[in-house]
Each structure stands twice: as C-alpha cells, then as structure tokens.
Amino acid sequence: MIATRRSVLLLAAGTAAATLARPSILRAAKPFEQPPLPFDENALAPQISARTVGLHYGKHHKAYFDKLNQLVPGTPYADMTLEKVVVAAKKDGEDKVFNQAGQAWNHVFYWQQFKGGPTKPTGAFADAVKRDFGDEKGLFKAIAKESDAVFGTGWVWLVADNDKLAVKGYQDAGNPLPDGLKPLVGIDLWEHAYYLDYENRKGEHVGALLSERINWQAAGERMST
Template sequence: MAAAGITGTSGRAYSAPTVDLPPLPYPDDALEPVISARTLSFHYGKHHKGYYDNLNKLVADTPMAGMSLEQIIAESADKPDLVSIFNNAAQTWNHTFFWKSLTPKGGGEPPAALKQRIEASFGSMDACKKAWAGAATTQFGSGWAWLVQQPDGRLTVTKTSNAETPLTQGMKPLLVIDVWEHAYYLDYQNRRADYVAAVLDQLANWEFAASQLSTS
C-alpha cells in the first residue's frame, strides 16, 4: 500500500497507512497433514487479514499512519488508550512471523550454528523442544509460545498471552507457535498437545530461526 499525504481532522497532514499484508510463503495445502488447507485458509484469510484491516482503519488519519508495523507496536505498547491499535498491530506482526516459523517438510535438525546455541542454552535439542512444547501446552487461554534470544545471547522459551509479543520485552523472536484455538481447532479440536508436537516435529522452520539469530 503506497503512502500518500492526507489531512487529518485536526488539519495536520498525515500519511496514509503503509502496513502491508504479506502473502503466505506457501500454498494453502502446503502444511498438510499437520495443518489443513481449510484451517490455513481461514486463519490467514479471515483472522490475520482481519487484524490487518482493523489496524489500517485504526491508524488512518493519525500520526501512526506511515509508521512501520514495528514502530506502531512500540508506540502503542502499554498505553491503555491505544490498546486496540496495539492488539491489532501485534497480532498482524505475530501472525506474519508465525507463517515464517513454519515450512513444509520442516522439523528435523537445525543448522549447525543454531544447534550449538540451542545445546549451550538448553543442554540438548530434546530439552529445548520439551521446554517449548511445555510453554505452548500450558499457556492458559489464547496466546503464543516463542523460542527467543535474550539480550545476553542465551536462547530461552517464553509464552505470551493474547496479542503480547517479545518485541516489547527486550527479546528477539526466533520462532513461534500460535496456540490460539483458531490455529488448530478445526484439525485437532481440544488436542493442543498433538498440534504442538506435530508442528515441532514436522513444520518448525529452523533455517528461518537461524537467519534471525544474532551472532554478537
């Protein structure tokens, strides 16, 4: 969406919204049988697009129009009067990151450099996956389970509720699993643990995680 100058109700000139909705990085059926084409179509086309549409409506004709998605999240975090903007901005970002966290024929072994960092932080790959699955399955209600890099370089697992994101908590996201019910309920009903295990074993995009890793 290209930026264009507009005048707000206050008479000040703002830019039109510039937040884009990236296309899915794979076809709707690419993640089957772990995630069905029906689930992916609804999840991306209804839920993710809904957050994107709401966000652009909320920031239009405001000083946030023209900001990047990350800037909008930073500007609206922890501000009660901007909670709707934050929720829709963070959910737009979280979902885009989630799609990148998955890949057909994923899972398996991470690239060597990432595997070394995981083993240094968790002790083993199995321990990392166990901690991550534990965060995903014990998140009460809606939320996200993240593999993140801490400011000191350590890799840890964390979980966030609703639209919350590590971006506002000083952590660098590497991968995420969406544990909102709409992410899995059509395929797994209440069996969240089965969904999480299948994502970790068959879809986790370790190459993407390695690309996000800070080496300093």
Template sequence: MPIDRRSLLALSSAAAAATFLPRTAAAQATAAAAGFTQPPLPYAEDALAPTISAKTVGLHYGKHHKSYFTKLNELAPGTPFEGLSLQEAITKAKADGNQAIFDNAGQAWNHVFYWNQFEDGPAAPEGAFLEAVNRDFGSVDEMKAAMVAEAGKVFGTGWVWLVAGDGKLEILGLQDAGNPIAEGKTPLAGVDVWEHAYYLDYENRRPDHVKAVLDNLVNWRFVGEQMPA
C-alpha cells in the first residue's frame, strides 16, 4: 500500500492493527480500546463549499459516516473481526462472504479516504502520476471525463474510483460499499455517488456533482502519493 504525504496512520481497534490513512496521528486517530474510531474531519464543515455545502458535509460526515462505525462496533465484538483494522476487516469480510461487516467496514474506510483527499485541494497532478494519467487516459481532462461517465453507470448507490492495478491506471464503478482493496487494486481517488453525498446540493444531477468534485476539491498531489512504488 502507498505511503501518504504526511504519515502512515493507524486507524484500528484494540489491537491497533495498521491501515493506511492520509492524516497525521495527532490530528486524526488513535487506537481505541472500544473498537473502530471515526477520525475527525481534517477541516471545517464549510471548507468544501460551495462545491459541497456545509449542510451536506454535516449530514454526510456526522450522520451517514458515523453510522458505519457505530454499526461496525455493534457487529465486530466477539467475532474474528474484533481487533482488525478496517482494511483487514474489508479483506476478511470479502473472503468470508460476511456482507454486513464488508458493507460497514467498507463504507467507514471509503469515507475516511474520501474526506482526506480534499485537504489542501485542489492541486494539479504532477510527476509520475501525471505521466501515468497521460499514458493511460490521454490527458487529465480525459481522465476526469471518464470518471464522470463511469459514475453515471453506477446503478443506484456506490462509488467511482481511480485505481492503480496491473501496471496501469483504471476507473472502477462499484456499487454500494464497493472498495478497490477488495478488488486487489490500489485506490487513488474516489467519489461518493450515494444520493446523500450530493442531493441537497445537486438534486438528481450526479454528473455535475462528480465533475465539480474532481475540478474543485481533489488534491491531485495527494492522489499521486497513493501510487504504489
């Protein structure tokens, strides 16, 4: 897994098993004896406005994201998932066919990644990542257009992900709690296309939401730092 631009962060249960998350330990998370812990937002709720309103961030982070951690902490105790990191829980749940754990661990992880990719954004792609984008998509604009198009193909709820795998960059549209880790891919950027992520601000205009997020919020330098070595 890639090393983020600041630190290799532990977000874990009592055993403090590691998962990579792009935040400083002091600002984001500690190993919690009570179970899985939702990290704080890395910015104020209004920091993403007007692309994503403070009201949407408050509901999305404070209600929806929080609920995945709450449910996971109800499901995990006394099971083989107790003491695992989110990343480990996702992988094991996928292998074991445990849909409830997969959904809640996946959504908990997905959203932590989602919030963190916006800090210090927008910033332009650069270096090896930019070279890979040009190689695999032709240009940054063509990559963004492909992500917007893929988001429109996700039926109902889900995510659109930019990932690295098999020596190239790819775009994955995954339903519900779909997570690239479970697909053997390295997540680089992800846009939530559940309605709670955009409906207050964009109503049914999902493509407008995805395009605005990619153009106005994503820190593409951070995205490049997720590239596998």
C-alpha cells in the first residue's frame, strides 16, 4: 500500500512538472484574447445603444475569438500575432481561419476608433482629406457611397495607400491588411452592428458614426505612423 501510494505521488508530481515545462502547449490552447472595451457600454449612445454594444461586443466579437481559438492550436497560426494571422491565412487560402481572425481583428480596431471621439481631422491628415476628397463632406460622401455598394455583410475602410487616402469596401471579414494598405477607419456593415438601433437604415447609421463618433484625430495619427 505504501509503495502504491508513493508511486501515485511520484506520478502526479511528474505530470505536474511536465505540464509546467510545456507552457507553449498551455498557451496554444487559447492563444488569442479579446481585449476589453475601451469605454463603458453606454458611452456610444445614442448613435450606438448600450444594448447593441453589449450584444455586438459580448456575443458577436467574443464568438470570433472563441472560434479562432478552436481552429489554430497545432497550426503555425498559434504562434502569430492576430494581425499576422489575418494576412497569412488570407495568403494561404485558409478561409475558416481568415474569417474568424479577420472579424476578431476588425472589431478590435472598430471599438478603438471610437475612444476619445468625436474629433475633426487635423494637420496633415486634414490636408490629405482636402486633397483626396475635396473636404470632410466629400470624405463622408465617399464612405457612404462605398458602404452602400457593399452587398450584404462586410466592411468599408478608409485606408492610406502610401501617401494617398482611399475608401475600400470588403465583403464579410475582409480588411485592408492582406492588400498591404494601412487601415485608418473601419465601419462594420453587418446587421448586428446597427439593426437594433436603426433597423434597415444602414446609411443613417454610417452617417451618424462618421459625424458623431469617429476619433478622426486618432485616424490621422495612424496615417503618420
């Protein structure tokens, strides 16, 4: 009985030591974590209600991270940053991984762009807006037009293509990273982003975010980095 008990204790100790010696395996089980919201759920009202933020962040955004963490263990993606997973999975044609990683990354960007807003374009960014769109109204009109052209689910992005600004629409989980473009502003066109507050009035939702919620100064800082 003593020998058996000792064997059990030694086996348990060995298992614990082996587990501690393989931290990478533990991390690979759940390598990506959803960042916390950078504000309270009611901070974006009335343009985005607390109920929409709660469901959008707490259900939809969380689900993308959860599903991504089911897909990547044991693959090269497990050791990459989320941004690199987006680019690599798109290049590799791994649609399942790309869709979850893309949506996870898109939403991190989406929430961050509202922090500290709304603000107006300033400095070199304001000059670029004037050069490429005529003025702020021209920029908003270009984004609204592209968002209307995206059929079904997707995103519309203001991007920096070297020194030039451009508006790009993408289906589903698409974003500018795989194209080598720098994202400055991203508007979620999936119905879960606006339907509780605007029903089928997607254009009204897009306009409200552009004029009342986006931190355009932060967008300008992203352009210059």
